[in-house]
Amino acid sequence: MTNDPIIPSTSVLQLPDDCLYFIFQNLDCCSDRESFGLTCRRWLHIQNSSRRSLQFQCSFTCLRIVSHTLPSTNILPFHLHQLLQRFQQLQSLSLSGCTELPDSGLSVLLHYGSKLQSLHLDCCFGITDHGLSFIAHGCPSLTTISLYRCNITDIGLEMLSEFCVALKDVNISYCGLVSDHGIRALTQNCRNIRAINISHCRNISGVGFQGCSNTLAYLEADSCKLEPEGIQGIVSGGGLQYLNISSLIWSIHGHGLASIDSGFLSKLRVLNLRLCRTIGNEAIVAISVGCPLLQEWNLALCHEVRLAGWASIGSNCGNLERLHVNRCQNLCDQSLQSLREGCKGLQHLYLSRCKRLSLTAIEMFKCLRSNVTIVDDEIMCIAPASAFRS
Helix, strand or coil: CCCCCCCCCCCHHHCCHHHHHHHHHCCCCHHHHHHHHHCCHHHHHHHHHHCCEEEECCCCCCCCCCEEEECCCCCCHHHHHHHHHHCCCCCEEECCCCCCCCHHHHHHHHHHCCCCCEEECCCCCCCCHHHHHHHHHHCCCCCEEECCCCCCCHHHHHHHHHHCCCCCEEECCCCCCCCHHHHHHHHHHCCCCCEEECCCCCCCCCHHHCCCCCCCCEEECCCCCCCHHHHHHHCCCCCCCEEECCCCCCCCCCCCCCCCCHHHHCCCCEEECCCCCCCCHHHHHHHHHHCCCCCEEECCCCCCCCHHHHHHHHHHCCCCCEEECCCCCCCCHHHHHHHHHCCCCCCEEECCCCCCCCHHHHHHHHHHCCCCEEECCCCCCCCCHHHCCC
């Protein structure tokens, strides 16, 4: 008969919460993570409080990090209340595509939105300024919000910026009721703003950006009615690295970029001027001289750029890696020669349907600059989103 001490049995249920959280966070299998909470109420609480992101199958946002996707085509306020009551540690919530969600559905954020940092409401057509008031008062930690095609006005945007001063990334594209007044409130109240999308907002001239913070690095303004003074306001912070003003609709025949202090554009790396048909040599020279860090430039369909403009690009844009010149009517053989002899860092030239170019000039370019890939296709200027978003 032995006298070995009796070792008490130990159950996994006796593990402290810290250990259970660690176990759950390190489960690689989705089915294991989903079934974790079926063990008991305590484990269900561990599972629920570990959720950081929530989205729905009707959502088309790209966020997928630590996310929990729920199927739904019509999220009612009651459903949203139950979900946020269950997942009280959420940092990211996407309701994009919930087209019938009313303003009242967002009232639950007054109680459960304090930890939200990212909120996506793309194509939530029922969301107005009243819904933004719930967000403003319930989500003080918000840094990212997307309101694509929501029915908001300057009033809602001003209220949001007053209470959510930590905002960094804002998408209000296709919000046609927003004007420079709302933009001014946003840029003055949120001094850490870094990315704004105002594409297709035809009531914004750009003057609301005047005096913006130098943290503003990323601006999408496709198909806007920007004024020359507005563009000067947009670059006034001096921190822009990416600027898309493609399909620029000038209210006057202007060269607004030519008069900009080049010091404001010194950090610019990507510039999209596609379909800016009135941009001429004066502006091109000013940009090529004032943007030494420029890496990608889209000039597709910029018909007023002529030899002097192309020559300036060749002489001054030594860091340029990608250049789009598709369907430029005044790109001739001599212009291509200027690009061939300059632009030492060029890696990709997007070249198609330039009627004044001869095959001989193109073949000579290929021969003498074999390190440059000529792409006979029109490709849009792509934002380096990873450089601006965490």
